[in-house]
Amino acid sequence: MTQDANLYRLFAERFPADKSACAIETPEGLYYSWGDLEHASARIANLLASLDLTPGARVAVQVEKSPEALLLYLATLRAGYVYLPLNTAYREGEIAYFVENAEPDVVVCSPSNFGWVSKIAFTNGAKHVFTLGDDRTGSLLERAAWFGDTFETVPRAPDDLAAILYTSGTTGRSKGAMLSHGNLASNTRVLHAFWGWREPQAEGRGDVLLHALPIFHVHGLFVASHAALYSGSKMIWLSKFDAREVLHQLPRATVFMGVPTYYVRLLAEPGLNRDVCRHMRLFISGSAPLLRETFDAFSERTGHTILERYGMSETVMLVSNPYHGDAAKVRRAGTVGVPLPEVTVRVVGDDGQPSADGDIGHIQVKGPNVFAGYWRMPEKTAEEFTGDGFFKTGDVGKFDEDGYVHIVGRSKDLIISGGYNVYPKEIEGFIDEMDGVAESAVIGVPHPDFGEAVVAVIVPRAGVPAPDERTVIDALKQRIANFKVPKRVHVVTELPRNTMGKVQKNLLRDRFK
Numbered sequence: 214m215t216q217d218a219n220l221y222r223l224f225a226e227r228f229p230a231d232k233s234a235c236a237i238e239t240p241e242g243l244y245y246s247w248g249d250l251e252h253a254s255a256r257i258a259n260l261l262a263s264l265d266l267t268p269g270a271r272v273a274v275q276v277e278k279s280p281e282a283l284l285l286y287l288a289t290l291r292a293g294y295v296y297l298p299l300n301t302a303y304r305e306g307e308i309a310y311f312v313e314n315a316e317p318d319v320v321v322c323s324p325s326n327f328g329w330v331s332k333i334a335f336t337n338g339a340k341h342v343f344t345l346g347d348d349r350t351g352s353l354l355e356r357a358a359w360f361g362d363t364f365e366t367v368p369r370a371p372d373d374l375a376a377i378l379y380t381s382g383t384t385g386r387s388k389g390a391m392l393s394h395g396n397l398a399s400n401t402r403v404l405h406a407f408w409g410w411r412e413p414q415a416e417g418r419g420d421v422l423l424h425a426l427p428i429f430h431v432h433g434l435f436v437a438s439h440a441a442l443y444s445g446s447k448m449i450w451l452s453k454f455d456a457r458e459v460l461h462q463l464p465r466a467t468v469f470m471g472v473p474t475y476y477v478r479l480l481a482e483p484g485l486n487r488d489v490c491r492h493m494r495l496f497i498s499g500s501a502p503l504l505r506e507t508f509d510a511f512s513e514r515t516g517h518t519i520l521e522r523y524g525m526s527e528t529v530m531l532v533s534n535p536y537h538g539d540a541a542k543v544r545r546a547g548t549v550g551v552p553l554p555e556v557t558v559r560v561v562g563d564d565g566q567p568s569a570d571g572d573i574g575h576i577q578v579k580g581p582n583v584f585a586g587y588w589r590m591p592e593k594t595a596e597e598f599t600g601d602g603f604f605k606t607g608d609v610g611k612f613d614e615d616g617y618v619h620i621v622g623r624s625k626d627l628i629i630s631g632g633y634n635v636y637p638k639e640i641e642g643f644i645d646e647m648d649g650v651a652e653s654a655v656i657g658v659p660h661p662d663f664g665e666a667v668v669a670v671i672v673p674r675a676g677v678p679a680p681d682e683r684t685v686i687d688a689l690k691q692r693i694a695n696f697k698v699p700k701r702v703h704v705v706t707e708l709p710r711n712t713m714g715k716v717q718k719n720l721l722r723d724r725f726k
């Protein structure tokens with residue numbers, strides 16, 4: 214290996230010279246310096262290294278957001294292992310699938326979930342289960358405290374895996390998108406320049422990121438945290454999004470990132486005005502379409518033009534509205550912007566041929582940001598790439614005459630609710646197993662808060678009473694993450710189908726919106 218490409222090293226080399234400066238602070242008054250990040254992640258890395266795992270071992274983590282959860286991520290990178298973050302809303306069946314599929318050697322969970330998580334972990338061959346609470350409790354930190362606070366970061370090649378993120382992609386069961394140190398480093402560098410991050414020594418003032426996103430998906434972990442770590446920027450670390458707390462902290466921040474629901478909720482607060490945003494440099498939105506009315510209302514209330522960008526678990530960020538230039542001219546509502554530097558994006562027709570500007574087609578992408586493939590699924594990986602190496606995003610869109618990308622729909626059957634992805638097929642599978650259900654269709658309908666809301670339409674089995682809405686919702690809540698549970702359940706005598714027998718979800722969406 215010529216040069217160490219460990220992502221942690223990339224960050225550490227850029228930590229501010231003054232290691233006592235603040236890296237993370239929380240509203241509860243906790244303060245972590247850059248030196249603390251280095252030393253505390255070293256202790257955890259030493260603990261992980263002492264477990265004598267094979268290179269490439271997976272560390273699966275389902276814990277509440279805390280600065281220590283970020284330290285665990287950094288420690289996993291430093292020790293040369295592969296980080297596998299899991300949404301805290303996932304229930305037993307979901308966790309069992311991920312653990313069975315990824316075969317992690319180490320599982321870290323919340324202290325209150327130790328009973329059921331450790332059972333799943335040990336049954337599936339995990340060697341170690343640690344706990345980590347959001348208040349610095351749990352066996353992970355207790356054990357790590359016995360280790361030294363220096364650690365020689367393990368060298369990694371650009372293609373070595375850094376993380377696996379589970380996503381359902383176009384269809385079927387969740388697949389683990391394998392992201393390398395090189396993928397994450399290239400995206401971090403590109404976004405740093407493209408969004409004009411200001412280092413602490415910048416003239417005037419360095420950036421301060423107000424971090425309100427969860428850290429088990431691309432948006433909060435790889436886009437927000439990476440940007441701050443790479444720029445040496447302080448983070449104001451909120452355990453979750455809360456509109457009032459965000460408003461309270463905004464006057465001390467310069468950058469904020471969120472899903473559209475965050476902006477909708479901020480707009481509902483009378484306290485959102487130009488004054489609270491007086492030091493803000495940039496508001497970024499992504500993970501789901503930002504409505505033009507939200508973009509316009511935000512601009513009117515705050516004087517800030519939200520920058521919308523587009524990404525995926527498989528590709529990190531691929532397209533973004535420009536930052537540089539007159540914001541009102543370059544950041545456009547209803548478009549996700551232009552392909553990022555080093556990233557090639559094309560729109561093709563059903564025949565695979567490039568579409569003319571303005572014509573709608575399938576969005577495909579190639580570049581150093583694009584993942585290596587799905588974990589242990591070579592056939593699925595091959596299906597999702599074209600012969601010339603482009604990844605098929607499953608999103609449908611067009612280029613306009615100025616080179617801006619517009620997403621107009623999805624070829625994958627996907628609902629995005631409050632920035633979380635819900636795959637109808639998975640929910641339909643659970644509903645179809647219920648007593649009294651002949652078949653079902655799960656659809657997304659417009660929702661003022663979540664953008665889209667999950668709604669189920671069910672056909673009862675002949676001759677038996679249909680299960681009522683409450684029964685279906687309560688049963689699903691036991692089995693799947695709460696954000697996937699339908700907000701409403703409608704009963705119909707039959708599902709509309711086309712001549713090929715395919716359910717016409719567009720008709721259901723029209724009827725039940």
Ligand code: MCA
Nearest residue numbers: 430431432454474499500524525526630631632633695696
């Ligand atoms: C919570 N609930 C939801 C959602 N979140 N329902 C539908 N969709 C949701 N997203 C429900 C719960 O089931 C519960 O229902 C009730 O709301 C209250 O739960 P609570 O946890 O208190 O909700 P909240 O704190 O208000 O959370 C809403 C939220 C959160 C703040 C919008 O969902 C959030 O932070 N979303 C961000 C998602 C994100 O980071 N996406 C990035 C993915 P009940 O009372 O019935 O139990 S990365 C990505 O997409 C790509 C790569 C990209 O481009 O970034």
Ligand code: AMP
Nearest residue numbers: 380499500501502522523524525526634
């Ligand atoms: P995930 O599977 O969580 O990686 O979600 C990726 C998907 O989120 C993309 O394929 C898009 O469908 C969607 N997405 C992300 N950003 C945007 C955006 N700004 N506008 C519309 N859809 C988006």
